[in-house]
Amino acid sequence: MRRDTAIGSRDAEPSVTPVTVSRWSRTASAFTGVCVVAVAFGVAVPYVIGGPAEQPLITLLTFVAMGSLWNLLAGFSGLTSFGQQAYIGVGAYALYLIAEHGIDPFVGIIPAAVVAAVVSLPVSALVLRLSGGYFAVATLVVASTFQIIATLSPSVGGTTGVSVPGLAGYSDVLREALTYWATLAVAVISVAGVYLLVRRTFGLDARAVGSDPVGAAASGVRVGRIRLLAYVVAAGGAGAVGALIALQTLYVEPTSAFSIQYSVDMLFMVLVGGMGTIEGPILGALVLFALQETLSAYGAWYLVIVGGLAVVTTLVASRGLWGLASERLGWSLLPVGYRVRQPRTGTGPAEPRTPP
Amino acid sequence: MTWVNAVIQGMLLGGLYALIACGLSLTFGVMRIVNLAHGDLAVCGAYLGLVLSSALGVPVWYTLPLLLPAAFAIGMALQVLLFGRALRHGVLAPVLVTFGLSVMIENLLQVAATSDPRGLNGGALALASFRLGSITVSWLFLAAFLAACAVLSGLQLLLSHTSWGRKVRATSDDPDTARLVGIKVRPVFATVAGIAIATAALAGVFIGTIGTFDPLTGTTILIFAFEAVVIGGIGSLWGTLVGGVVMGVTQVVVGEVNQAYAVLAVNLLFLAVLTVRPGGLFTSAQAAGEVRDAGALG
Numbered sequence: 001m002r003r004d005t006a007i008g009s010r011d012a013e014p015s016v017t018p019v020t021v022s023r024w025s026r027t028a029s030a031f032t033g034v035c036v037v038a039v040a041f042g043v044a045v046p047y048v049i050g051g052p053a054e055q056p057l058i059t060l061l062t063f064v065a066m067g068s069l070w071n072l073l074a075g076f077s078g079l080t081s082f083g084q085q086a087y088i089g090v091g092a093y094a095l096y097l098i099a100e101h102g103i104d105p106f107v108g109i110i111p112a113a114v115v116a117a118v119v120s121l122p123v124s125a126l127v128l129r130l131s132g133g134y135f136a137v138a139t140l141v142v143a144s145t146f147q148i149i150a151t152l153s154p155s156v157g158g159t160t161g162v163s164v165p166g167l168a169g170y171s172d173v174l175r176e177a178l179t180y181w182a183t184l185a186v187a188v189i190s191v192a193g194v195y196l197l198v199r200r201t202f203g204l205d206a207r208a209v210g211s212d213p214v215g216a217a218a219s220g221v222r223v224g225r226i227r228l229l230a231y232v233v234a235a236g237g238a239g240a241v242g243a244l245i246a247l248q249t250l251y252v253e254p255t256s257a258f259s260i261q262y263s264v265d266m267l268f269m270v271l272v273g274g275m276g277t278i279e280g281p282i283l284g285a286l287v288l289f290a291l292q293e294t295l296s297a298y299g300a301w302y303l304v305i306v307g308g309l310a311v312v313t314t315l316v317a318s319r320g321l322w323g324l325a326s327e328r329l330g331w332s333l334l335p336v337g338y339r340v341r342q343p344r345t346g347t348g349p350a351e352p353r354t355p356p
Numbered sequence: 357m358t359w360v361n362a363v364i365q366g367m368l369l370g371g372l373y374a375l376i377a378c379g380l381s382l383t384f385g386v387m388r389i390v391n392l393a394h395g396d397l398a399v400c401g402a403y404l405g406l407v408l409s410s411a412l413g414v415p416v417w418y419t420l421p422l423l424l425p426a427a428f429a430i431g432m433a434l435q436v437l438l439f440g441r442a443l444r445h446g447v448l449a450p451v452l453v454t455f456g457l458s459v460m461i462e463n464l465l466q467v468a469a470t471s472d473p474r475g476l477n478g479g480a481l482a483l484a485s486f487r488l489g490s491i492t493v494s495w496l497f498l499a500a501f502l503a504a505c506a507v508l509s510g511l512q513l514l515l516s517h518t519s520w521g522r523k524v525r526a527t528s529d530d531p532d533t534a535r536l537v538g539i540k541v542r543p544v545f546a547t548v549a550g551i552a553i554a555t556a557a558l559a560g561v562f563i564g565t566i567g568t569f570d571p572l573t574g575t576t577i578l579i580f581a582f583e584a585v586v587i588g589g590i591g592s593l594w595g596t597l598v599g600g601v602v603m604g605v606t607q608v609v610v611g612e613v614n615q616a617y618a619v620l621a622v623n624l625l626f627l628a629v630l631t632v633r634p635g636g637l638f639t640s641a642q643a644a645g646e647v648r649d650a651g652a653l654g
Contacts, residue, residue: 080451082392126627129634133390133451134590137582138630144579145623152616211446260575264459271452300466307459314452315441 023199023338031333042184046177054180058248060289061187062241066262067269067281067288068190069237074267075275076198077230078210080132082263083139086123086146087116087235089257091242093156096252099166106178109186109243116239117232124231128224131213140260147258161253164246179247186240195278197233198336206230207276268306271313274320278334283322361491362612363605368493370584370604371501372566374597376559376577377584378508379552381596384585386528386548389439389450393458394556395578399571400461401427401557402564403469405476415479416561423561424554431553432546440545458574465571478565500562504600507555508593524548583626589636598637 045053066084073079094115098108127138151159167175198206208216209226217223246252265288273284288306295302317324326332332339380394391397404426408419434457442453484495515521527534527544535541563569563577580603588599606625611618629636 074448078448080448080455082455126630129630132447133384133392133454134582134586136392136451136455137390137578138586140575141579141583141623141626145620145627148620148623152620210448264455267452267455271456300463303463304460304467307456307463310456311438311453311460314445314449314456315438318445318449 019340019342021338021340023335025332025335025339028333028335039184039188043181046180051173051176054176056289056293058180058183059292060285061183062244062248063265063269063285063288064282065183065187065190065237065241065244066266067273067285068187068194068278069234069241070266071270071275071278071281072194072197072206072230072237073234075270075277075280076203076206076210077227078131078213079128079227079230080136081127081139081231081234082136082260082267083127083141083143084234084238084266085258085260085262086139086143087120087238088242088245088262089143089146089150089254090116090119091239092246092252092257093150093242094239095243095246096156096162096164099164102166105164105166105247106182109182109240109247112243113236113240116242117236120232120235123235124228128227128231143258143260147254150254150258156252159254161251161257163251167250179244182247183244186237186244190237190240191278191282193233193237195334195336198278202226202229203336210276264303264306268310270320271310272320274322274326275318277320277322277326278336279326280320280322283325284320287321358612359609362608364488364491364493365497366605366608367601368497368501368604369608370601371504371597372497372559372562372600373580373584373603374588374600375500375504375507375555375562377581377588377596377600378504378511378593379555379559380578380581381585381591381593382511382548382555383552385591386524387435387439387443387545388447389443389454390582391439391552392451392454392578393461393574394454394552394581395576396458396461396465396574397427397430397553398556398560398563398577399465399569399574400430401553401560402476402569403465403474404557405561405564406474409477414477415481416476416565417479417481420558420561423557427554427557428550431550434553435546435549436542439549440542458578462571462574469571471570471572473568473570474564475568476561476564482565496562496566500566503558503562504597507558508597511551512593520544520547580622583622586636587626587629592636595637602637 041048042057045057070081070084073081073084091112094112095105095108098111099105103111123142127135127142130138150156156162170178197203205216205221205226208219208221209223213223216226242257245257249256269284269288270281271284272287273282274280291302291306295305313320319327376395376398380391383389383391383394401423404423405416405419408422409416412419438453438457439450442449478496481499482496485492486495487493515524523534523539523544526537526539527541531541534544559577560569563573584596584599584603586599587602588595588597603622603625607618607622610621
């Protein structure tokens with residue numbers, strides 16, 4: 001993983017001191033180790049702790065997946081979609097239709113994600129013509145259109161909805177454990193997938209597109225392709241999340257499948273955690289989970305706080321909690337940029353700051 | 357005759373959509389902010405009308421002299437406290453801030469007013485109608501349509517013939533240059549936001565009198581307003597009226613066939629316009645360029 005290169009620095013010093021440019025650091029290696037252990041422990045949860053731990057972890061892991069995927073759109077590519085619930089709904093309904101045809105629902109998660117990605121292709125041709133706030137509202141229109149179509153389709157139960165078939169063969173314990181593992185897998189694949197994607201040239205291109213599309217295009221970035229890729233990947237991921245939610249609730253119904261609440265959650269996690277970082281949405285998911293556990297009894301006040309925190313974070317700490325923390329500590333646990341290290345001269349920082 | 361009736365009712369309904377949309381259009385045209393809380397602020401206007409008219413015991417129309425200045429002040433305060441600050445944090449921040457504001461407003465209204473649907477007391481006007489041949493026209497819908505025309509003409513006159521309008525247009529073209537020639541940009545933005553929110557509140561009062569509203573109505577209103585702006589052509593005030601009318605006619609005519617498909621038809625019309633004429637039916641080239649992205653460049 002370590003990829004260090006020594007280049008000559010152009011300092012005014014008499015002798016040329018080499019600086020090292022590297023992506024990985026000791027902190028990052030340690031954190032990767034922690035992640036591997038955490039995932040291994042996560043896999044073992046149904047054996048070790050069992051049912052009581054599964055439900056809250058399923059919620060948390062669903063948040064992690066949603067946050068990471070939305071971060072790919074809004075944080076890296078500048079596409080603030082408030083209509084990702086369109087693909088969550090499509091994924092949920094696709095899972096129902098796949099299970100209807102006798103395919104095991106747990107196997108159906110993957111085709112459901114593919115269906116959502118395929119549906120997003122023609123939609124992207126329309127909504128990606130707009131940008132900024134207009135793109136945001138256009139995605140809302142798409143989600144609302146999908147919701148109306150589901151409501152008007154008797155084959156998927158219309159307004160009343162349908163329950164997910166094909167699960168009668170599983171005992172409750174096994175079904176819950178399988179749902180948990182599937183959620184864990186989707187969360188890990190979302191985080192790792194987004195991480196690996198933005199480490200490639202795509203990441204740099206996407207951030208260029210996000211901050212200045214015209215400038216990016218002028219520098220030879222293929223803006224349309226970058227946006228399309230981000231949009232389709234995020235839609236596929238949302239489809240997988242939708243399929244998981246259908247498996248968790250065992251029921252698919254238009255109002256909740258296409259609820260704008262999913263967008264509120266995604267926005268909150270990414271903003272409060274830290275936009276455009278890999279760690280941020282995970283931290284944001286933990287914060288949202290903690291808030292939901294402690295405040296959900298207060299009903300609407302909980303959402304007032306969620307909305308308020310999102311506004312305050314944007315205005316006061318636009319880099320989110322992780323931005324603040326990494327600035328303070330100089331950590332980059334899952335680095336996506338490169339860092340330049342001066343040779344240690346006694347006073348030099350052990351962990352220099354990563355360029356944002 | 358049913359069809360003629362449907363077209364006329366649809367045109368009148370379209371006036372209401374245009375009234376909602378003109379504030380959204382104005383905010384985007386001048387500040388480059390798409391206010392995602394616009395619909396929720398309209399609903400706030402309706403609730404304010406409800407509180408005032410039940411406190412004073414009069415139809416909601418008599419509360420407008422209180423309500424509209426209050427909405428204007430709220431709009432100015434929002435611009436100074438939130439939108440203006442958000443603008444300094446780049447292009448994404450206003451989108452995120454106004455969406456957060458929308459979530460806050462919807463849930464504060466739920467806390468304060470429960471989620472029961474409400475209606476406003478429109479007095480005698482709400483029930484009055486007159487006959488035009490075999491077609492019955494409601495005074496209320498006609499009033500909403502005329503209000504939309506009055507607001508749009510008023511705005512057009514203000515923008516093209518007053519010194520305030522010149523300042524707004526200059527700031528909208530290029531805020532930095534406007535500042536260089538001595539225009540105080542912040543007060544200009546604040547008054548524009550004030551007017552936008554006041555028109556939203558007026559639209560909210562009409563919506564609340566014509567039908568019912570609850571804390572979550574705002575998102576639907578936002579979607580309709582947005583569709584009217586895009587169909588009519590971003591940056592064109594009269595285009596917004598045409599956009600609203602096209603939507604209203606589509607909704608009522610399709611509703612005549614099957615009520616369930618009315619809103620779906622409007623959404624599909626919007627998506628069709630986006631496919632065929634992404635700039636809308638009437639558009640200024642500059643405004644369209646601002647909104648259409650650089651995707652075409654890649």
